[in-house]
Structure formats: C-alpha cells, structure tokens
Amino acid sequence: MNANFARLQRWWNAYWFPTTSTLNLAGARIVAVAAEIFWLFPGLAGQINLLTKNQQFSDPQPLVRFLAAVLPRDLIFSPSSFTVIYWVSMIAGLAALVGLATRISLFLLTFGLWFFVSHLYSYADVHHPQVPFAFFLLALSLSPAGASLSLDALLRRRRVGAKASTDERSDMARWPLKLAHVFLSMTYFSTGITKLLSGGLAWMNGYTLQNYIFTDGINRGIPLGIWLAQQRTICVLLGVGTIAFETFYFVSLLVPRIAPWIFAGGILFHLGLYFISGHPFFEHILLNVILLLFLDPNWFPAQWRKLTSGARSPAPVGQSA
Numbered sequence: 001m002n003a004n005f006a007r008l009q010r011w012w013n014a015y016w017f018p019t020t021s022t023l024n025l026a027g028a029r030i031v032a033v034a035a036e037i038f039w040l041f042p043g044l045a046g047q048i049n050l051l052t053k054n055q056q057f058s059d060p061q062p063l064v065r066f067l068a069a070v071l072p073r074d075l076i077f078s079p080s081s082f083t084v085i086y087w088v089s090m091i092a093g094l095a096a097l098v099g100l101a102t103r104i105s106l107f108l109l110t111f112g113l114w115f116f117v118s119h120l121y122s123y124a125d126v127h128h129p130q131v132p133f134a135f136f137l138l139a140l141s142l143s144p145a146g147a148s149l150s151l152d153a154l155l156r157r158r159r160v161g162a163k164a165s166t167d168e169r170s171d172m173a174r175w176p177l178k179l180a181h182v183f184l185s186m187t188y189f190s191t192g193i194t195k196l197l198s199g200g201l202a203w204m205n206g207y208t209l210q211n212y213i214f215t216d217g218i219n220r221g222i223p224l225g226i227w228l229a230q231q232r233t234i235c236v237l238l239g240v241g242t243i244a245f246e247t248f249y250f251v252s253l254l255v256p257r258i259a260p261w262i263f264a265g266g267i268l269f270h271l272g273l274y275f276i277s278g279h280p281f282f283e284h285i286l287l288n289v290i291l292l293l294f295l296d297p298n299w300f301p302a303q304w305r306k307l308t309s310g311a312r313s314p315a316p317v318g319q320s321a
Contacts, residue, residue, distance in 0.1 A: 021301040022173045024294040026149035037093035042116040044086045061118040099150020106141035132183040133283035139176035185250040192246030206236035216277035263292040
C-alpha cells in the first residue's frame with residue numbers, strides 16, 4: 001500500500017511539478033495578459049449599459065450573488081464603482097504584463113475579469129468561452145509567473161547582487177500550463193460527448209451542421225457560411241472532424257509528441273468556426289496558442305537563449321558594433 005502510494009506520488013509530482021525553466025511560464029504570462037487587457041477584457045461601456053438598464057439580475061452568477069449578499073448593491077453595482085474596478089483591473093494588467101508585483105497584479109486582473117464576466121452573464125444569457133482562460137489567469141497568479149522576464153526578477157537580482165539571468169528554475173513553473181491543458185481537454189470532451197448523446201450520428205450526417213451554419217450565416221450576415229451550408233459533402237466531413245477533434249482532444253494529454261499538432265488543430269478549428277459561423281471562441285484560440293508555444297519545457301528556453309546570446313555576442317573584428 002505504501003509502495004503504491006509512493007509510486008503514485010512520484011508520478012503526480014513528475015507530471016505537475018517537474019523542475020523546469022520559468023521562461024515558459026513568463027512567456028505565457030506576457031501573451032495571456034497582453035491579449036486580455038488589449039483585446040479580450042469586457043468593455044466598460046457595455047457593462048454600465050447593462051447595469052443601468054436593468055434594476056435587478058434575472059440569473060445572478062455565484063460571484064455576483066456573493067457580492068450582493070455581503071455588500072450594499074449601490075456600493076458595488078453602480079457606474080462609479082464599475083469604473084473604479086475597470087481601471088484598477090487595467091492598471092493591474094499593465095503591471096502584470098511587465099511583471100511588477102506580479103502575483104498581486106495578476107490576481108487583481110483576474111478578479112476584475114471574473115467580476116465583469118459574472119455580471120455580464122447575470123441577465124439570463126450565459127455562455128462559457130471565458131471559463132478555461134479565467135482559471136488559467138487565476139493559476140498564473142498563484143505561480144512564479146514573474147520569476148523571469150519581469151521587473152520583479154530584475155529588482156530581485158539587483159537587490160541580492162546576483163548575476164543577471166532570466167532563466168530561473170522552479171518546480172512550480174509547469175502546473176498552470178498543465179492545468180490549462182487539462183481544462184481544455186475536459187471542455188472539448190464535454191462538448192463532443194454532449195453532441196453525441198443529444199444528436200447521435202445525426203451530428204455527422206451533414207444536415208445538422210448545414211442547418212446550424214446556415215442559421216448563423218443568415219443571422220450574422222456571413223456569406224461564407226451561407227455558401228458552405230449548401231455543400232453537404234463538405235459539411236459531412238466537417239461534422240465528422242468536429243466530433244473527432246472535440247472527443248479525442250484529450251489524447252494530447254496521453255501522447256505528448258502529437259500535442260502540438262492537436263493545439264494547431266484547435267487554433268484552425270476555432271478560426272474556422274469564427275469565419276464560417278461567427279462564434280468568437282477567442283479565449284480557446286489563445287489557450288491553444290499558449291500551449292503550442294510554451295507547454296514544451298525545452299522549446300521556448302532554447303529559442304530565448306539563442307536570441308539573447310545573439311544579442312550579446314560581440315561584433316566581428318573589422319565591423320562596427
């Protein structure tokens with residue numbers, strides 16, 4: 001029993017907590033935060049519009065219910081409070097981007113995102129594209145995401161007088177990326193299995209997908225979707241491909257060498273959904289990009305070393321620096 005538990009513990013630690021470079025995590029932090037604050041963060045005007053046009057929530061989400069229970073509604077659910085929360089989130093996001101007070105900054109940015117997304121979905125229109133990415137941001141705030149490529153790292157090295165190095169190592173540098181991989185696998189598997197359980201093989205007969213694509217194309221004015229909805233053979237192939245991708249995405253957890261191909265497939269899958277049907281799963285695209293670039297513990301550090309060694313190498317004799 002003890003031997004089995006020890007073996008399981010070693011496997012668990014080897015999977016979630018191997019000692020690796022923190023450069024991957026830092027790169028993921030920079031990409032994730034930049035995308036969030038410059039592209040994905042909910043707009044303030046839309047949030048205030050929802051707030052002022054609705055006197056009460058029709059389907060308050062858990063965070064909104066909690067805040068409404070412990071704080072007076074007018075204190076936090078008001079245009080002025082929303083403005084403060086928004087700009088605190090933006091300032092925290094900029095600090096997280098450059099790695100200043102990284103964990104606190106990431107937590108404040110994450111809270112702002114969770115707050116505004118929860119408010120957005122408290123009016124009986126609930127969706128799910130932000131969920132895996134929101135959990136990834138929370139995981140970053142609990143990790144050494146600022147150990148490299150950050151002002152925190154620069155200030156720490158100056159304070160202790162250490163030799164300049166951006167390649168710190170930690171046994172906590174991999175688990176946020178692994179967690180994002182697991183969350184995406186669960187999300188896709190749930191979606192694929194739900195399609196099979198609710199529609200069965202009808203999801204792969206072409207007609208079901210034609211109906212969905214045509215409806216979205218008409219409602220959202222997408223000529224490519226309207227044309228594609230008339231191509232049954234292509235829709236059969238897309239239906240089979242959709243079910244296969246979503247149901248078997250988790251295989252990338254079990255066979256790491258094929259994972260980059262599946263991440264690339266995820267990026268193309270969601271780009272196709274957007275240009276054909278207008279479904280904006282941008283957070284899923286971003287997570288697949290982050291996993292493609294940074295899940296491999298060796299690829300990004302090697303590229304970074306090449307880049308920095310090239311920048312530091314002296315100019316050849318007889319050439320100007």
